[in-house]
Amino acid sequence: MTNESSNSPNSLTALSNTLAEAIAQAGKTIVGLKAGRRGSSSGIHWRSGIVVTTSHALRHEDSVTLTLPEGTATATLIGRDPAIDLAVLRLPDTVSLPAANLGDTAQLRVGHLVVAVGRSLDTGVTASMGIVSAIGGAWRTWHGGKVDQFIRPDIALGGFGSALINTQGQILGMNTAAPRHSVLTLPAATIDRAVNQILSQGRIVRGYLGVGMQPVQLPEAFCRSLELEGNGGVLVVSVESDSPADRAGVLIGDMIVGIEDRRIEELDDIQRMLDPEQVGQPLAVKIVRGGQKVDLTIVVGERPRRAD
Template sequence: MSSLLALSNSLADTVEQAGSSVVAVNAGTRVSPSGIHWRNGIIVTSDESLQRYDDITITLSNNRTAPVTLIGHDPSTDIAVFKVENVELPVAKIGDVKTLKVGHLVLGLARSSEGDLRAAMGAVSVVSGAWRSMNGGNIDQFIRPDITLYSGFAGGPLVDAAGNVVGMNTSGRRGTALTIPTTTVDRIVNQLVAKGHISKGYLGVGMQPVRLPNNLKTALNLSSATGVIVVNVEPSGPADNAGVLLGDVLVTLDGANVSDTGDVLALLNGSDRIGKLVKTQVIRGGVLVELDIVLGERSSKED
């Protein structure tokens, strides 16, 4: 048997094995996104691909269907989690995303609403550190596979050459493929299964970026040329209770520089600081004022 034929047969076997845990998610869209049987009774898919969260079914192999119910979703990481019961379906073999290297062969898998398994092959083109999505979600690794994300492939798995699922595929800018790594998916699944929503820190302010005059930056020994001005303060909210005023310019939160609203969202996007004091520096009347804000909690249900 030639090496090329052996590789082809091996890839087909990998697709068949890994694809047994891939489903189609029927949610009223023209093209059904795919989903992954992540854990026993837990289906993961792309949140942005859904038009609704009720009356949803999944299509398995052989065109079998089953109803699912929403556990929770997190738009900031593009992850929606559903529960399925009384269905015999193989669970995905979750791999270690840290083993991925640029150049590794990978497969994007999907299932059509008719139950057909589909695959696209490519290589890992980019692997880098943590990043923040446009919706403020913290993603543990930036992974860009060089695969074509055909219709219905969003929400499906990225599979390595050993047949391990290393993430969930989603669309980036201009339709390019991005992969949410398994570590991020696991973290979101854990929170949604436990609480039904993603807890996020809450300040209770409206903000917009503002450029700092050079003389003020020099006088206050600030490293950033921009800050975030408070344009609205919610009565009795965390910031209001701490004494934040309209016109204050936030320059540090919890010791980190604040140069735009994204910096604030990154700090709030998580539950580790909820209920804790966050030391805050603001510019008020040309001088630095230090405030202690006890962060409140806002769930993704309120987004």
């Protein structure tokens, strides 16, 4: 009698076949690119005619040659968000590619199998398998960019701009380099929000006060005398001329201790108040100046563009 199980693929073979199929499907949406001196990178055909990749890989190019699953094409840069390391490119109308099949990162857990899928200019689709090594909540980059979820996969990067996929072949986000040779993934929700704003406004709008700041610790007795909760604050070390803060009367040496009835103790506390929807809105700011509490109103401006 034939053993029925001997005619069925074992679990490892089944998993291998599943991953190979998932990579093949995702690979149809992945492009390769070479720009400047950064070597080869990858990009993802995010939606019809729109490719996303990492901002720092492009330097200052206005057009980029892409290696497609079949042939090449020249894409134009339509916008970027250096704060989250994202660039958005537009394909010519003559190019037709399947759009990314996006997955939900809300169900992602530490230990889940994931694969980085890129495209080499020489060998085509590339893949690196690993697991999710860390998951966290929303966070901000050093440049103030808001990222919806912290995702750190334990994978080889294999080129900037590769896609992170699950075992179903769904694209969860885009991979970029992090400190100490690790990898971070920009989740799909973050990329979608940035793409929408770039397509509608041509740029990323962020709030701006026009001050240089550093966190400080205040003496407990001093905080008690002013009835301040906690003992932290943010010291103003510079004020840009004609900035929102300058027009509101902020001075060097002021200590910001509250905004809109929220206690301010760290720089991140202020960054959270400067999301795009706050531009043009007044903020009630509580500062300590010369040992006294002073209330000011700052109308949030739009952060000036900076060189990429």
